[in-house]
Amino acid sequence: MSAEQETRAVRCLVAKVGLDGHDRGAHVIARAFRDAGFEVVYSGLHRAPEEIVQAAVQEDVDVLGISILSGAHNTLVPKVIEGLKKYDAFEDTLILVGGIIPDDDETELKALGVAEVFGPGTPMEETIEFIRNNLPERA
Template structure:
């Protein structure tokens, strides 16, 4: 058996939080992650922060990608982070945000614990490589 065969696939939850109903980007990234060999769970639309936390904890994900275009990132992302902390899952989860996030807000999200913020036009290969390089090693 090769060393690669001993490792489990990176588990990712692609989540749509809040009332944002635009999910094309979430579907695109979910498919790109799947094609890259990641295990992917998609939350569906209109999930509350607590629903996202519950899914991340129950599915034991390595990566939580939050897709948000509504402008509510400064309200909803902190709630997700706090929920992950309450369950002791924050340290073991790579948190990404994708969508429309003003430059002024990116630094604040990163200070809260978001590893990276990916905006429109980010090459899929860059996002996949970031995940491969930064996902927690829980093989």
């Protein structure tokens, strides 16, 4: 963590993209992040990739956690990544995906720039430690 990141709270956007209506996991992780001292913004359900990008840019988040259980991760996550690149926010944002993601798809998502994929049952502390250890340096 940089000196600036040590003096300000980590800002996280927990996002639900697409038509996925399963949000229990997103609420659980948002609460865990908050309890860990992170500032958390929750997107709400059924957001388009561009809406997620706009929220991430406007909120100046350090971490974008995309919760997706719809199976549309190979379509929607790349659109979010491309949008972040368009706004020069990709390099400054740690992108995480949570959900049931097949191993082959996880490899593809990581090749696009997703830092880590967390499946069901991942201990909250593991996710929180990953964030603390992998935050991008802010300019």
